[in-house]
Amino acid sequence: MHKYSKQIRLLLAVDCIIFGFDGETLKILLIKRGFQPEKGNWSLMGGFVQPNESIDQAASRILKQLTGLDGVYLEQLHTFGDTGRDPIERTASVAYFALIDIHQYETQLSNDYHAEWFPLQHIPKLVFDHQEMVEAAKRRIRYKAALHPILFELLPPKFTLPQLQILYESVFNTTIDKRNFSKRVLATGLLIKLNDKDKAGSKRGAYYYQLNMQHYYAKFQAFLNFIPNPDTLHL
Amino acid sequence: MHKYSKQIRLLLAVDCIIFGFDGETLKILLIKRGFQPEKGNWSLMGGFVQPNESIDQAASRILKQLTGLDGVYLEQLHTFGDTGRDPIERTASVAYFALIDIHQYETQLSNDYHAEWFPLQHIPKLVFDHQEMVEAAKRRIRYKAALHPILFELLPPKFTLPQLQILYESVFNTTIDKRNFSKRVLATGLLIKLNDKDKAGSKRGAYYYQLNMQHYYAKFQAFLNFIPNPDTLHL
DNA sequence: ATTATTAAGTGTTTATAATACAATAAAACA
DNA sequence: TGTTTTATTGTATTATAAACACTTAATAAT
Numbered sequence: 001m002h003k004y005s006k007q008i009r010l011l012l013a014v015d016c017i018i019f020g021f022d023g024e025t026l027k028i029l030l031i032k033r034g035f036q037p038e039k040g041n042w043s044l045m046g047g048f049v050q051p052n053e054s055i056d057q058a059a060s061r062i063l064k065q066l067t068g069l070d071g072v073y074l075e076q077l078h079t080f081g082d083t084g085r086d087p088i089e090r091t092a093s094v095a096y097f098a099l100i101d102i103h104q105y106e107t108q109l110s111n112d113y114h115a116e117w118f119p120l121q122h123i124p125k126l127v128f129d130h131q132e133m134v135e136a137a138k139r140r141i142r143y144k145a146a147l148h149p150i151l152f153e154l155l156p157p158k159f160t161l162p163q164l165q166i167l168y169e170s171v172f173n174t175t176i177d178k179r180n181f182s183k184r185v186l187a188t189g190l191l192i193k194l195n196d197k198d199k200a201g202s203k204r205g206a207y208y209y210q211l212n213m214q215h216y217y218a219k220f221q222a223f224l225n226f227i228p229n230p231d232t233l234h235l
Numbered sequence: 236m237h238k239y240s241k242q243i244r245l246l247l248a249v250d251c252i253i254f255g256f257d258g259e260t261l262k263i264l265l266i267k268r269g270f271q272p273e274k275g276n277w278s279l280m281g282g283f284v285q286p287n288e289s290i291d292q293a294a295s296r297i298l299k300q301l302t303g304l305d306g307v308y309l310e311q312l313h314t315f316g317d318t319g320r321d322p323i324e325r326t327a328s329v330a331y332f333a334l335i336d337i338h339q340y341e342t343q344l345s346n347d348y349h350a351e352w353f354p355l356q357h358i359p360k361l362v363f364d365h366q367e368m369v370e371a372a373k374r375r376i377r378y379k380a381a382l383h384p385i386l387f388e389l390l391p392p393k394f395t396l397p398q399l400q401i402l403y404e405s406v407f408n409t410t411i412d413k414r415n416f417s418k419r420v421l422a423t424g425l426l427i428k429l430n431d432k433d434k435a436g437s438k439r440g441a442y443y444y445q446l447n448m449q450h451y452y453a454k455f456q457a458f459l460n461f462i463p464n465p466d467t468l469h470l
Numbered sequence: 471a472t473t474a475t476t477a478a479g480t481g482t483t484t485a486t487a488a489t490a491c492a493a494t495a496a497a498a499c500a
Numbered sequence: 501t502g503t504t505t506t507a508t509t510g511t512a513t514t515a516t517a518a519a520c521a522c523t524t525a526a527t528a529a530t
Binding site: 012053056090094 | 287
């Protein structure tokens with residue numbers, strides 16, 4: 001150990017920006033930090049990378065710790081490593097963003113962490129540079145969602161077109177013509193129409209859809225034809 | 236110091252994938268690793284993050300060390316942190332990719348590192364997980380170049396349309412109709428036509444262009460209209 | 471001087487995709 | 501039975517992308 005002499009070692013942390021959608025607005029999950037410094041202040045869920053795990057594994061572990069969820073969409077966002085970002089000791093932090101189905105989120109687990117969902121428009125003051133991480137995550141989810149079908153990760157396995165549209169409108173903070181929306185989304189071939197309806201939102205009821213998972217993986221790079229598959233790209 | 240007890244500290248490195256364009260093919264700059272382990276094998280240029288610098292600063296420093304260049308395009312790519320990626324001691328590495336004007340590259344500096352340019356199609360076997368880093372960088376430069384005008388960073392301040400087209404064709408490994416290419420590129424308003432010509436490539440000579448830097452920064456997010464500005468995106 | 475050679479530069483037509491826009495249908499409830 | 505509410509569906513127009521070939525400028529050769 002310590003064969004590269006004269007080099008500093010530092011702490012490596014992981015912080016997760018966890019997105020959820022409650023049917024109306026896009027939210028992120030924050031906790032009250034349980035130890036010093038900044039104990040009791042709002043923070044992203046995080047933790048230190050352990051000796052026996054990769055950074056990706058650390059992120060999965062931390063996400064499961066808070067939400068109880070496995071196998072959710074989790075993507076490395078950016079690594080933050082300014083010298084003074086943690087006042088106690090030099091720590092670099094790899095930020096990940098996660099998209100979860102908010103209905104599968106297990107409240108009882110998070111009681112230990114005093115977790116709360118906050119709408120993107122009303123994020124409280126956060127510890128360290130977590131504000132900056134959240135801003136980067138907001139930019140990334142918009143950017144990525146404009147090109148790839150990631151927003152389905154925020155919905156339950158069965159969802160309706162109106163639900164999907166509200167989600168897109170919420171993420172991009174805009175309104176979309178529903179005729180054009182359904183045309184474009186259905187034209188991707190990613191959705192399978194089911195026979196039952198969701199009667200919660202209206203008297204008539206809206207048909208449920210589910211993802212065609214084969215098409216989903218095949219078309220992940222080319223969703224909405226905003227961009228052809230970068231590996232076969234012709235200008 | 237060491238106030239977060241019981242946590243491991245580890246080494247944090249930076250590795251740079253440096254792209255250059257010689258007028259014909261896209262290349263990356265590799266060095267012969269100068270110390271153990273894997274001494275003498277081909278490697279990305281890298282180094283450890285120092286106590287007094289941020290990760291971004293470390294990347295700039297390492298890039299300048301090899302190329303002599305300041306203020307070049309440098310973007311954080313991904314952080315690699317599998318437990319066994321460095322056999323000597325646990326090291327996480329933040330990979331950056333850089334785009335430089337190959338003609339400004341100072342050969343004499345790199346003699347110390349035994350650096351060489353390799354075409355993307357003929358990358359030798361690399362140390363550790365550097366192969367994986369290069370693959371990620373290749374995907375990223377294509378993805379980003381399809382949406383944003385980053386490829387200009389690879390050209391000298393004055394360049395011709397044929398040069399630019401060859402660059403795009405090289406990056407995307409395709410051929411482009413020159414009438415459509417010039418129409419699209421000029422329609423962005425990013426280029427200023429100059430009065431002098433480059434006579435090197437043909438008898439007639441091709442007009443030089445340079446970037447309109449104001450438009451460049453303003454339109455960076457919306458180049459080619461592949462994607463509207465994500466911050467004002469309407470679907 | 472004329473001709474040949476080479477790469478640069480330029481327009482139009484067609485096809486495809488995006489946008490704007492409103493009436494009808496289904497179910498529940500009064 | 502009518503009223504209310506939300507889901508569902510189509511067309512006309514506009515904008516963008518793609519396909520396609522000839523002319524021009526400069527040099528080199530005869």
